[in-house]
Amino acid sequence: MAKSQALYAELVGKLQEVQTLESTSALLGWDQETYMPTRGVEVRARQLSMLASLGHAAFTDPRIGELLGELAASELVREPYSDVAAVVRETRRSYDRARKLPAELVKEMAATAVMAQQAWTEARGKGNYSIFQPWLEKTLGLKRREAECVGYKGHIYNALLDPFEPDETAENLRGVFAELRAPLVELVGRIVSSGRRAPIEILHRRYPADAQSTFAREAAKQIGFDFESGRLDVSVHPFNTGIGPGDCRMTTRYDENYFGDAFFGVLHESGHGLYEQGLPAEHWGSPLGQAISLGIHESQSRMWENLVGRSRSFWKFFFPKLHAAYPQATAGVSPEQWLWAVNHVEPSLIRTESDEVTYNLHIMLRFEIELNLLTGNLSTKDVPAVWNSMTRDFLGITPPNDAQGCLQDIHWSHGAIAYFPTYTLGNLYAAQFYQQAKSDIGGLEESFATGDFKPLLGWLREKIHRHGKRYSAGELVRRVTGRPLEAKPLLDHLTRKTKEAYGV
Numbered sequence: 084m085a086k087s088q089a090l091y092a093e094l095v096g097k098l099q100e101v102q103t104l105e106s107t108s109a110l111l112g113w114d115q116e117t118y119m120p121t122r123g124v125e126v127r128a129r130q131l132s133m134l135a136s137l138g139h140a141a142f143t144d145p146r147i148g149e150l151l152g153e154l155a156a157s158e159l160v161r162e163p164y165s166d167v168a169a170v171v172r173e174t175r176r177s178y179d180r181a182r183k184l185p186a187e188l189v190k191e192m193a194a195t196a197v198m199a200q201q202a203w204t205e206a207r208g209k210g211n212y213s214i215f216q217p218w219l220e221k222t223l224g225l226k227r228r229e230a231e232c233v234g235y236k237g238h239i240y241n242a243l244l245d246p247f248e249p250d251e252t253a254e255n256l257r258g259v260f261a262e263l264r265a266p267l268v269e270l271v272g273r274i275v276s277s278g279r280r281a282p283i284e285i286l287h288r289r290y291p292a293d294a295q296s297t298f299a300r301e302a303a304k305q306i307g308f309d310f311e312s313g314r315l316d317v318s319v320h321p322f323n324t325g326i327g328p329g330d331c332r333m334t335t336r337y338d339e340n341y342f343g344d345a346f347f348g349v350l351h352e353s354g355h356g357l358y359e360q361g362l363p364a365e366h367w368g369s370p371l372g373q374a375i376s377l378g379i380h381e382s383q384s385r386m387w388e389n390l391v392g393r394s395r396s397f398w399k400f401f402f403p404k405l406h407a408a409y410p411q412a413t414a415g416v417s418p419e420q421w422l423w424a425v426n427h428v429e430p431s432l433i434r435t436e437s438d439e440v441t442y443n444l445h446i447m448l449r450f451e452i453e454l455n456l457l458t459g460n461l462s463t464k465d466v467p468a469v470w471n472s473m474t475r476d477f478l479g480i481t482p483p484n485d486a487q488g489c490l491q492d493i494h495w496s497h498g499a500i501a502y503f504p505t506y507t508l509g510n511l512y513a514a515q516f517y518q519q520a521k522s523d524i525g526g527l528e529e530s531f532a533t534g535d536f537k538p539l540l541g542w543l544r545e546k547i548h549r550h551g552k553r554y555s556a557g558e559l560v561r562r563v564t565g566r567p568l569e570a571k572p573l574l575d576h577l578t579r580k581t582k583e584a585y586g587v
């Protein structure tokens with residue numbers, strides 16, 4: 084027992100070293116996006132590349148493999164969700180993957196990502212897919228090799244999905260997405276044919292950046308984001324990054340002619356931040372101190388952004404404050420008009436600008452295309468045509484060019500294939516968790532109306548945050564809600580909202 088405990092302590096110590104290197108990279112990455120002068124880019128690339136290779140060497144140290152082997156045979160892993168069992172299981176997963184990937188493949192993927200991203204930027208600027216196509220082809224070839232190196236069961240997609248969403252499969256996603264798709268298409272159709280349009284002009288009045296920053300900070304603080312353990316800064320592409328206990332960075336951007344971007348963006352990033360701030364500090368460095376998956380991370384951001392931040396009770400508390408913060412922009416606007424505007428639904432071409440109802444259709448389209456590209460059922464040259472015809476089927480609109488179609492997202496260019504489904508998983512998990520929170524906590528939404536978000540945050544801390552990676556996403560959702568992941572809670576939420584806003 085004492086010997087096994089010493090081995091466990093040695094393993095955790097090694098993982099903490101790896102995490103120290105990785106969190107230093109994360110901090111440099113944050114700085115690069117926020118304050119680094121443009122000319123600092125070359126030195127920064129050297130710093131990041133050196134830290135990456137030190138991190139890789141530290142993590143693939145054969146001693147970690149030995150420790151995993153000895154611990155797996157010890158009595159400490161007998162209970163499958165004990166600290167040691169969870170740490171051994173999750174470390175084994177990433178250790179094997181890191182060891183199975185040949186260094187030359189990793190290097191080639193990194194180099195290709197840089198070139199492909201350049202080609203993608205040019206292709207998108209010119210609306211010319213043929214500039215990007217050979218790079219997509221090359222990226223897919225490398226990703227297929229990656230999948231073969233690490234191995235997989237079922238669809239080849241599963242090999243690439245695993246690092247983002249451990250244990251999730253293409254087969255399962257297909258099932259859940261199929262449940263979601265037809266009802267969503269139908270819902271969008273009903274909204275469009277209702278002929279009713281939310282008064283979104285009120286969101287596009289003048290909202291001074293200073294006032295936006297103050298108001299968004301106030302909201303983040305109110306829902307529980309701890310500014311003594313975190314920061315909010317400005318970057319072109321908003322993100323959140325947990326540096327470690329007591330240090331979580333989030334960013335946003337301010338458009339003075341649009342209220343929604345920064346405000347809901349900050350609620351979203353705060354949701355990620357609350358998860359990071361709720362991970363157990365004593366387990367920092369080991370899987371027990373890490374988020375389960377991208378989908379679970381996204382469930383936290385989407386819950387605060389959409390289920391809470393666009394709700395009637397949330398605005399009952401915040402509307403008077405909004406009015407005080409922007410007396411001119413909100414002059415003559417009623418709470419009802421405001422609520423409708425922030426819940427407006429309309430088919431649009433760009434995923435990142437789409438609303439809660441249509442968003443998932445954008446994801447399903449990408450998922451289908453990725454599946455078929457990987458198996459070779461779809462050739463890269465046919466991507467624009469398939470993209471456009473699926474957009475027509477799903478959303479009833481057609482992209483006028485590829486810049487607003489298949490070239491709109493950066494993901495494929497840097498090799499992030501099988502990443503998109505984690506966004507919809509986030510929406511699904513968010514709705515299912517939220518439904519459970521409402522049934523577990525009496526008067527949950529009434530508390531929002533008084534500005535009290537502690538009951539929900541306390542519930543999330545207890546049910547999700549404090550566990551780190553102890554459970555897989557699928558196991559967690561079963562433990563918390565008593566059910567496997569399902570489409571129904573999200574569909575119920577969207578249907579209810581649409582009824583309220585559009586009367587259909």
Ligand code: ZN
Pocket residue numbers: 351355381384
């Ligand atoms: Zn997010």
